[in-house]
Amino acid sequence: MKLSGSFGDDSTRMIEELRAEIARDGNEALLDHLRMCGAIPERFGHDTSEEKLYSKYTDAVVSEAFSAMGLRSVVIDTRADSPDVQARACDYSLVADAKSFRLSRTAKNQKDFRVQAMDGWRGGLDYAVLVCPIYQLPSRTSQVYQQAIARNVCVLSYSHLAALVGLAIRQGPSFAEAGLHEGLKSISTLHLSKCALDYWTGVNRALVNSLSTHGDLWITEKTASLESLSEMT
Numbered sequence: 001m002k003l004s005g006s007f008g009d010d011s012t013r014m015i016e017e018l019r020a021e022i023a024r025d026g027n028e029a030l031l032d033h034l035r036m037c038g039a040i041p042e043r044f045g046h047d048t049s050e051e052k053l054y055s056k057y058t059d060a061v062v063s064e065a066f067s068a069m070g071l072r073s074v075v076i077d078t079r080a081d082s083p084d085v086q087a088r089a090c091d092y093s094l095v096a097d098a099k100s101f102r103l104s105r106t107a108k109n110q111k112d113f114r115v116q117a118m119d120g121w122r123g124g125l126d127y128a129v130l131v132c133p134i135y136q137l138p139s140r141t142s143q144v145y146q147q148a149i150a151r152n153v154c155v156l157s158y159s160h161l162a163a164l165v166g167l168a169i170r171q172g173p174s175f176a177e178a179g180l181h182e183g184l185k186s187i188s189t190l191h192l193s194k195c196a197l198d199y200w201t202g203v204n205r206a207l208v209n210s211l212s213t214h215g216d217l218w219i220t221e222k223t224a225s226l227e228s229l230s231e232m233t
Contacts, residue, residue: 038133058098070173119151179210
């Protein structure tokens with residue numbers, strides 16, 4: 001997309017184009033975005049308008065995923081120290097932030113994920129959700145998981161959202177909305193730990209249970225994440 005020089009105008013146009021594509025091609029198009037959007041293209045310079053617009057694009061993709069699940073979701077155009085997405089279901093509400101990283105950047109720490117900030121940004125809403133590329137999340141131990149459990153912030157991957165969008169396609173949005181809620185509620189039941197295995201065992205169990213007989217959706221999205229990663233490297 002050619003930039004106009006106005007970030008606000010470019011953001012609005014980008015979101016409109018994304019929604020138009022999904023309206024035209026269906027939620028299968030949304031799945032393609034969820035599988036690819038976690039990696040910032042290397043051709044975008046650091047702190048450039050292109051990189052900032054890409055960050056807004058990932059927020060829009062996450063917002064559209066919530067919408068596909070039946071939530072009322074919007075991308076918030078506010079100051080930097082606030083959540084980027086707000087969504088409401090029938091019986092719960094949330095704030096969310098989408099993270100993306102350059103594949104060339106391998107050294108990350110807890111500050112990159114801003115779990116504590118998400119806790120503060122939820123305000124009066126029920127849940128806070130941090131969405132990241134599955135292959136960029138810590139795989140062994142990290143304070144990210146300890147902070148997420150302690151502050152009841154749900155760290156999910158784009159692959160988790162894609163599996164739930166897949167459930168919405170197959171069974172209807174209400175099933176996906178309920179499945180997301182189960183994942184969000186699971187964080188408060190986890191024992192405080194820095195261990196990635198402990199965290200993901202709890203979250204993935206809630207997801208697979210909500211998928212029920214459609215557990216193949218989770219396998220499909222994990223595989224799709226690996227395939228998209230190989231295409232980008």
